Amino acid sequence: MTLAADAETTESAPREVRPIHGAPRGLAPHIATYVFILGPFAALIAAVPLAWGWGLGWVDIALAAVFYTVTILGVTVGFHRYFTHRSFKANRPLRVALAIVGSMALQGPITHWVADHRRHHAFSDRDGDPHSPWAFGTSPVALVKGFWHAHMGWVFDRNLSNAERFAPDLLADPDIVRVHRQFGLWTAVTLLAPAVLGGLITWSWWGAVTAFFWAGLVRVSLLHHVTWSVNSVCHMIGSRPFAARDKSANFWPLAVLSMGESWHNLHHADPTCARHGVRRGQIDISARVIWMLEKLGWATDVRWPTERRLTALEKRRKAVAG
Ligand SMILES: [Zn+2]
Numbered sequence: 523m524t525l526a527a528d529a530e531t532t533e534s535a536p537r538e539v540r541p542i543h544g545a546p547r548g549l550a551p552h553i554a555t556y557v558f559i560l561g562p563f564a565a566l567i568a569a570v571p572l573a574w575g576w577g578l579g580w581v582d583i584a585l586a587a588v589f590y591t592v593t594i595l596g597v598t599v600g601f602h603r604y605f606t607h608r609s610f611k612a613n614r615p616l617r618v619a620l621a622i623v624g625s626m627a628l629q630g631p632i633t634h635w636v637a638d639h640r641r642h643h644a645f646s647d648r649d650g651d652p653h654s655p656w657a658f659g660t661s662p663v664a665l666v667k668g669f670w671h672a673h674m675g676w677v678f679d680r681n682l683s684n685a686e687r688f689a690p691d692l693l694a695d696p697d698i699v700r701v702h703r704q705f706g707l708w709t710a711v712t713l714l715a716p717a718v719l720g721g722l723i724t725w726s727w728w729g730a731v732t733a734f735f736w737a738g739l740v741r742v743s744l745l746h747h748v749t750w751s752v753n754s755v756c757h758m759i760g761s762r763p764f765a766a767r768d769k770s771a772n773f774w775p776l777a778v779l780s781m782g783e784s785w786h787n788l789h790h791a792d793p794t795c796a797r798h799g800v801r802r803g804q805i806d807i808s809a810r811v812i813w814m815l816e817k818l819g820w821a822t823d824v825r826w827p828t829e830r831r832l833t834a835l836e837k838r839r840k841a842v843a844g
């Protein structure tokens with residue numbers, strides 16, 4: 523794996539430099555952004571007292587765990603490692619499935635997600651990064667403001683990243699454009715499917731209501747905050763064993779919940795690498811899933827880390843640190 527490979531997935535050579543922003547978000551999707559982020563978040567806050575003695579059962583917990591795992595893997599394996607960074611090749615059914623389950627994480631339509639994230643790598647922790655916690659300076663007040671901005675404030679910016687500049691490959695793929703346009707449908711499915719299943723399994727309306735609450739709303743909000751923590755916490759706190767151009771860090775407490783994405787320093791040091799938790803004991807469930815997809819023959823040309831490259835990145839880091 524070479525450095526040229528990194529450049530290729532972050533931003534192609536600037537033959538004609540297009541602006542970083544595309545058309546602004548329309549009013550209806552903008553209002554929807556608030557509704558679908560603050561709604562689940564309100565549910566998450568309400569969940570804590572409600573968990574005791576009211577409306578939480580094993581069916582809700584099992585459904586929440588299954589929907590959480592599948593939809594966050596749609597983001598980590600699909601939107602992130604496959605669509606943004608092309609760390610492996612996928613056959614068509616897998617490609618479409620990853621686009622759909624990633625959409626069901628309710629982190630925005632696929633081409634917006636990929637454009638934002640490629641822009642993040644192209645400008646990481648510098649001007650132009652859509653979500654750097656260092657955007658306002660390094661004083662305590664600036665860092666509080668920066669944390670909020672990197673964690674969820676940036677999501678409410680109506681200036682969308684320009685998909686024509688950052689994700690032309692996705693715009694050229696009719697399957698992906700279709701999934702992008704169906705984002706409203708996948709939003710409905712991800713919230714209503716747990717309710718339908720909860721209702722059928724318990725054979726009661728109440729079972730549908732509690733499954734909607736726990737496996738729909740609460741699950742989506744937890745998933746949002748874990749993913750956003752990679753943007754906020756993992757650019758502020760943690761270890762930095764590998765040479766990266768930014769403040770990305772490895773933060774172990776989030777390794778399991780984030781499916782390996784919190785090994786974020788390695789990821790920025792080597793963006794196309796299919797595994798982020800590369801050292802002994804660094805749990806990376808997404809990498810394990812890619813390994814299984816490779817065994818099934820659905821994923822090919824997986825860019826697994828090589829010891830030579832990892833040692834070089836560690837040496838370079840030590841040289842910079844002096
Ligand atoms: Zn990052």
Ligand SMILES: [Zn+2]
Pocket residue numbers: 602606607639643789793
């Ligand atoms: Zn990335």
